[in-house]
Amino acid sequence: MMLDNVNWQNMLNATTETLYMTFFATVFVFIFGLIIGLVLFLTSPYQILENKWINGILSAFVNIFRSIPFIILVVLLIPLTRALVGTMLGPTAALPALIIGAAPFYARLVEIALREIDKGVLEAATAMGATLRTIIFKVLIPESLPALISGITVTTISLVSFTAMAGVIGAGGLGNLAYLEGFQRSRMDVVWVATLIILMIVFIIQQIGDFITKRIDKR
């Protein structure tokens, strides 16, 4: 009975889909989260682009999308996904929901990371006559990089579990496999194998994240 029901080819395909969704969602979440986080930071009180309105609106937007349970967000985003991807099925269709669900979360982590930067360093850069662009690319990002990397590691790991949830409603991947071929048909060995693979993916992501963080931190 052990693992008799496991179709390894399907398992491999599902793993590939999970990795595909996780990878592309992470790339976009990193980009959007970084941009939103930077704007949140720069427009906050006493910062270079202090702006109560932009900060307030963006902050509200981030809080709202962070509070909506992911499974509901997927449903709410069906029209948007249809418009963007053309279908609700398959791993690509999961991307809009994954990105919109995780980017606000990462944006907050980015904002926190930027707040941790020594104020004096920003002041020194301003005193040297640096442009905003220089401050962003040569001070803010490099000086917060370890926190940005550990933040994206955490976010990627939650993305893995988001992909499993998205899988239940048709996005494919290990979550979909575990639910449809495992749970629905009472084949618990399939559920266990899928879970184990997800655990391994999470473990590897954490290891990579920790390794990079350690390497770049010169403090």
Next chain:
Amino acid sequence: MISLNQVKKVFATPHGEVKAIDHIDLTVEKGEIFGVIGYSGAGKSTLIRTLNLLEKPSSGSVLVDGQDLTKISRKELRLMRQQIGMIFQHFNLLWSRTVYENIAFSLEISNVNKGEIKSRVMELIELVGLKGRENSYPSQLSGGQKQRVGIARALANHPKVLLCDEATSALDPQTTDEILDLLAKINHKYQLTIILITHEMDVIRKICHKVAIMDKGKIVEQGKVLEIFQHPKHPVTQRFIKQTVNDDDSHEIIQNLITSYPEGNILQLKYLQDTIEKPFISEAIRRYNISINIIHGKVIHTQEGGHGSLYIQLTGTDSEKALQYLTESGIELEVIK
């Protein structure tokens, strides 16, 4: 080089407005080392930060090299700031960059090309005495070394002015002296105008030419360092000077001298910079029938010479004449007994 006219900075706090600096007038000549001293909260930090507009004055004008910083555009201000170096109490280096890259940073800001950056950075590393450490990260350096990087970074663009915001306050006395020597050397070598703020009179004494004393947002006294040391007028100034001279002119010590040396007169001689190097005492002994016993004394050296005070016991039949001679020689003297 720098002039502040009626500069005022007001901060709004929940308890009302606070005047950090209040109608400050200040002029700093080219090539000068100008010190600003005050206790914490006196407004000196705000003052130095208005000089590159890190703090925008509420009113008044800030002229650097003839340009009013409060009236120029953001872009012009950025370019102007590249001409005003600044070093900080906590160094404010980028931890993510090596010594070399930290110094290169200010050159990157002013768009210097890579080849020039390399030669300029190496030259600066040599100047501040960090040869061999160019690939170290700030976390691997001592406080003094970090400040050297800060100085190199501030000098990279050949600034017109160097602002030092409590640059030695986080350093031990030995390292403080080394950094002060480096600043004096740079001032001398490049005729660079330096403005520094500090709460230590020793820093002022060792390298400054002129000093302004701040209290409660105002400059209460300013002038040449030596003159201020000789004739401090404001009580705050007097307190700062006592701090550096170890205050051994106290009342108790003088009373002690009077009881320990009952005979003759006890005099306090104050030497000024012109009289300090001449042998008035031996001259007086040679001319008159007197004997002099030196009982207590000290000499303080500043950038522009020293001044001193000496307690002597004067005995002998010509005491009166000797007193007159010393007075006429330009020595300030006070007969204590």
